[in-house]
Amino acid sequence: MADAIRELRDNPVDVVFYDPEDKGSGPGFSLLEANSTVPMVLISKNPHLALRAYEYRNAVDYLLHPLQESRVEESMNRIVGAGEEAVRKQATETRPLDYIFVNVNKRLVRIDLEDIHYLAAKGDYITIYTQRGVFTTHGTLKSLVPKLSGCRFVDVHRSYLVNMDHVVDISVDSIQVGDAIIPVSRLKRKKLLKNIMCL
Secondary structure, eight states, X not given: OHHHHHHHHHSOOSOEEEOOOOOSSSOOOHHHHHOSSSOEEXXXXXXXXXXXXXXXXXXXXXXXXXXXXXXXXXXXXXXXXXXXXXHHHHHHHHSOOOEEEEEETTEEEEEEGGGEEEEEEETTEEEEEESSOEEEEEOOHHHHHHHHBTTXXXXXXXXXXXXXXXXXXXXXXXXXXXXXXXXXXXXXXXHHHHXXXXX
16 A cells, blocks of 8 residues: 555556455555545445545545446546546636626626726616626626726726726826716725826
8 A cells, every 4th residue: 555655646647446445454545545636436345435435535436346337437437527627627717807798688798808998886786888888787896896806907986997998097086987087986096006007
């Protein structure tokens, strides 16, 4: 067992098929305990070991002896699918968001972020002012700020989020986005000024 643990530590492995059967000192879960990152498929004649195996995060499946070809194939598909899902998830998390979908009159409308001038909140609704037109949807600015914040979008007021790409003019207590004059709260002004380059 020590050799197997060392092998997993020193060499990249995609998956391990592993029999934790009782060797006289209890079920051999030491391989699972020693490595929590490599996916492991446990194989045993004892169905009662399955419940204990699933206490470990990297136990992805449990196969009973005698092995059936269809179950082994299903297990391999599960491992491949989990790997592909992890890659998709990582790509989604690292790729910058360049559009959103909003629910307008029971339709999902795609809005490119670069087209948004600003968003205004009133009650439980958000109005999105874009180059294509104005869209109103149910929601709060608070829920959108994490998705849109960054150097492009700045919350200048509790009721307004502006796209800095469309800002025309900034004064002491307001900001001009296109033809619209939007109030800037005293608390948000410092954050706003950090997001612009002044000469």
